[in-house]
Amino acid sequence: MIKLLLFAGVLVGVYYVFFAKKKSLSGPKNDVSMDEAMIPCATCGTYVQAKDTLMSTGKYYCSSECMEKKQ
Ligand SMILES: [Zn+2]
The missing domain is CATH 3.30.60 (Wheat Germ Agglutinin (Isolectin 2); domain 1)
Structure with a gap:
Protein backbone atom coordinates (compact mmCIF):
# COMPACT_ATOMS: atom_id res chain seq x y z
CA MET A 1 0.00 0.00 0.00
CA ILE A 2 2.79 2.42 0.87
CA LYS A 3 4.45 1.56 -2.43
CA LEU A 4 1.23 2.45 -4.26
CA LEU A 5 1.08 5.83 -2.51
CA LEU A 6 4.71 6.51 -3.40
CA PHE A 7 4.03 5.56 -7.01
CA ALA A 8 1.03 7.90 -7.13
CA GLY A 9 3.15 10.68 -5.64
CA VAL A 10 5.83 10.19 -8.29
CA LEU A 11 3.21 10.28 -11.03
CA VAL A 12 1.77 13.53 -9.71
CA GLY A 13 5.30 14.99 -9.47
CA VAL A 14 6.15 13.99 -13.05
CA TYR A 15 2.86 15.39 -14.32
CA TYR A 16 3.43 18.65 -12.48
CA VAL A 17 6.96 19.05 -13.88
CA PHE A 18 5.77 18.25 -17.41
CA PHE A 19 2.85 20.68 -17.12
CA ALA A 20 5.06 23.47 -15.74
CA LYS A 21 7.60 22.93 -18.55
CA LYS A 22 4.90 23.04 -21.21
CA LYS A 23 3.56 26.29 -19.79
CA SER A 24 6.96 27.96 -19.70
CA LEU A 25 7.69 26.87 -23.29
CA SER A 26 4.63 28.62 -24.67
CA GLY A 27 5.49 31.79 -22.77
CA PRO A 28 3.61 33.58 -20.02
CA LYS A 29 1.52 35.67 -22.43
CA ASN A 30 0.58 32.91 -24.90
ZN1 LIG B 1 -7.49 35.13 -46.74
Whole structure:
Protein backbone atom coordinates (compact mmCIF):
# COMPACT_ATOMS: atom_id res chain seq x y z
CA MET A 1 0.00 0.00 0.00
CA ILE A 2 2.79 2.42 0.87
CA LYS A 3 4.45 1.56 -2.43
CA LEU A 4 1.23 2.45 -4.26
CA LEU A 5 1.08 5.83 -2.51
CA LEU A 6 4.71 6.51 -3.40
CA PHE A 7 4.03 5.56 -7.01
CA ALA A 8 1.03 7.90 -7.13
CA GLY A 9 3.15 10.68 -5.64
CA VAL A 10 5.83 10.19 -8.29
CA LEU A 11 3.21 10.28 -11.03
CA VAL A 12 1.77 13.53 -9.71
CA GLY A 13 5.30 14.99 -9.47
CA VAL A 14 6.15 13.99 -13.05
CA TYR A 15 2.86 15.39 -14.32
CA TYR A 16 3.43 18.65 -12.48
CA VAL A 17 6.96 19.05 -13.88
CA PHE A 18 5.77 18.25 -17.41
CA PHE A 19 2.85 20.68 -17.12
CA ALA A 20 5.06 23.47 -15.74
CA LYS A 21 7.60 22.93 -18.55
CA LYS A 22 4.90 23.04 -21.21
CA LYS A 23 3.56 26.29 -19.79
CA SER A 24 6.96 27.96 -19.70
CA LEU A 25 7.69 26.87 -23.29
CA SER A 26 4.63 28.62 -24.67
CA GLY A 27 5.49 31.79 -22.77
CA PRO A 28 3.61 33.58 -20.02
CA LYS A 29 1.52 35.67 -22.43
CA ASN A 30 0.58 32.91 -24.90
CA ASP A 31 -2.39 30.70 -24.16
CA VAL A 32 -2.10 27.23 -25.69
CA SER A 33 -5.82 27.11 -26.47
CA MET A 34 -5.49 30.45 -28.25
CA ASP A 35 -2.77 29.04 -30.53
CA GLU A 36 -5.03 26.17 -31.55
CA ALA A 37 -8.13 28.28 -32.13
CA MET A 38 -9.35 28.66 -35.71
CA ILE A 39 -9.81 32.25 -36.84
CA PRO A 40 -11.49 33.36 -40.10
CA CYS A 41 -9.46 35.48 -42.52
CA ALA A 42 -10.92 39.00 -42.69
CA THR A 43 -10.64 39.02 -46.51
CA CYS A 44 -11.45 35.54 -47.83
CA GLY A 45 -13.04 33.95 -44.75
CA THR A 46 -10.73 30.93 -44.71
CA TYR A 47 -10.28 29.51 -41.23
CA VAL A 48 -6.65 29.34 -40.20
CA GLN A 49 -4.93 28.47 -36.93
CA ALA A 50 -4.36 31.51 -34.77
CA LYS A 51 -0.61 30.94 -34.75
CA ASP A 52 -0.55 30.99 -38.58
CA THR A 53 -2.52 34.19 -38.99
CA LEU A 54 -1.15 37.59 -39.86
CA MET A 55 -2.58 40.46 -37.82
CA SER A 56 -2.99 44.00 -39.09
CA THR A 57 -5.05 46.84 -37.58
CA GLY A 58 -6.83 44.41 -35.27
CA LYS A 59 -7.90 41.97 -38.03
CA TYR A 60 -6.57 38.53 -38.87
CA TYR A 61 -5.52 37.44 -42.35
CA CYS A 62 -4.56 34.04 -43.73
CA SER A 63 -1.79 35.36 -45.99
CA SER A 64 0.07 38.52 -46.93
CA GLU A 65 -1.99 38.73 -50.17
CA CYS A 66 -5.22 38.91 -48.18
CA MET A 67 -3.66 41.43 -45.82
CA GLU A 68 -2.82 43.71 -48.78
CA LYS A 69 -6.35 43.38 -50.26
CA LYS A 70 -8.03 44.58 -47.01
CA GLN A 71 -11.71 44.86 -47.74
ZN1 LIG B 1 -7.49 35.13 -46.74
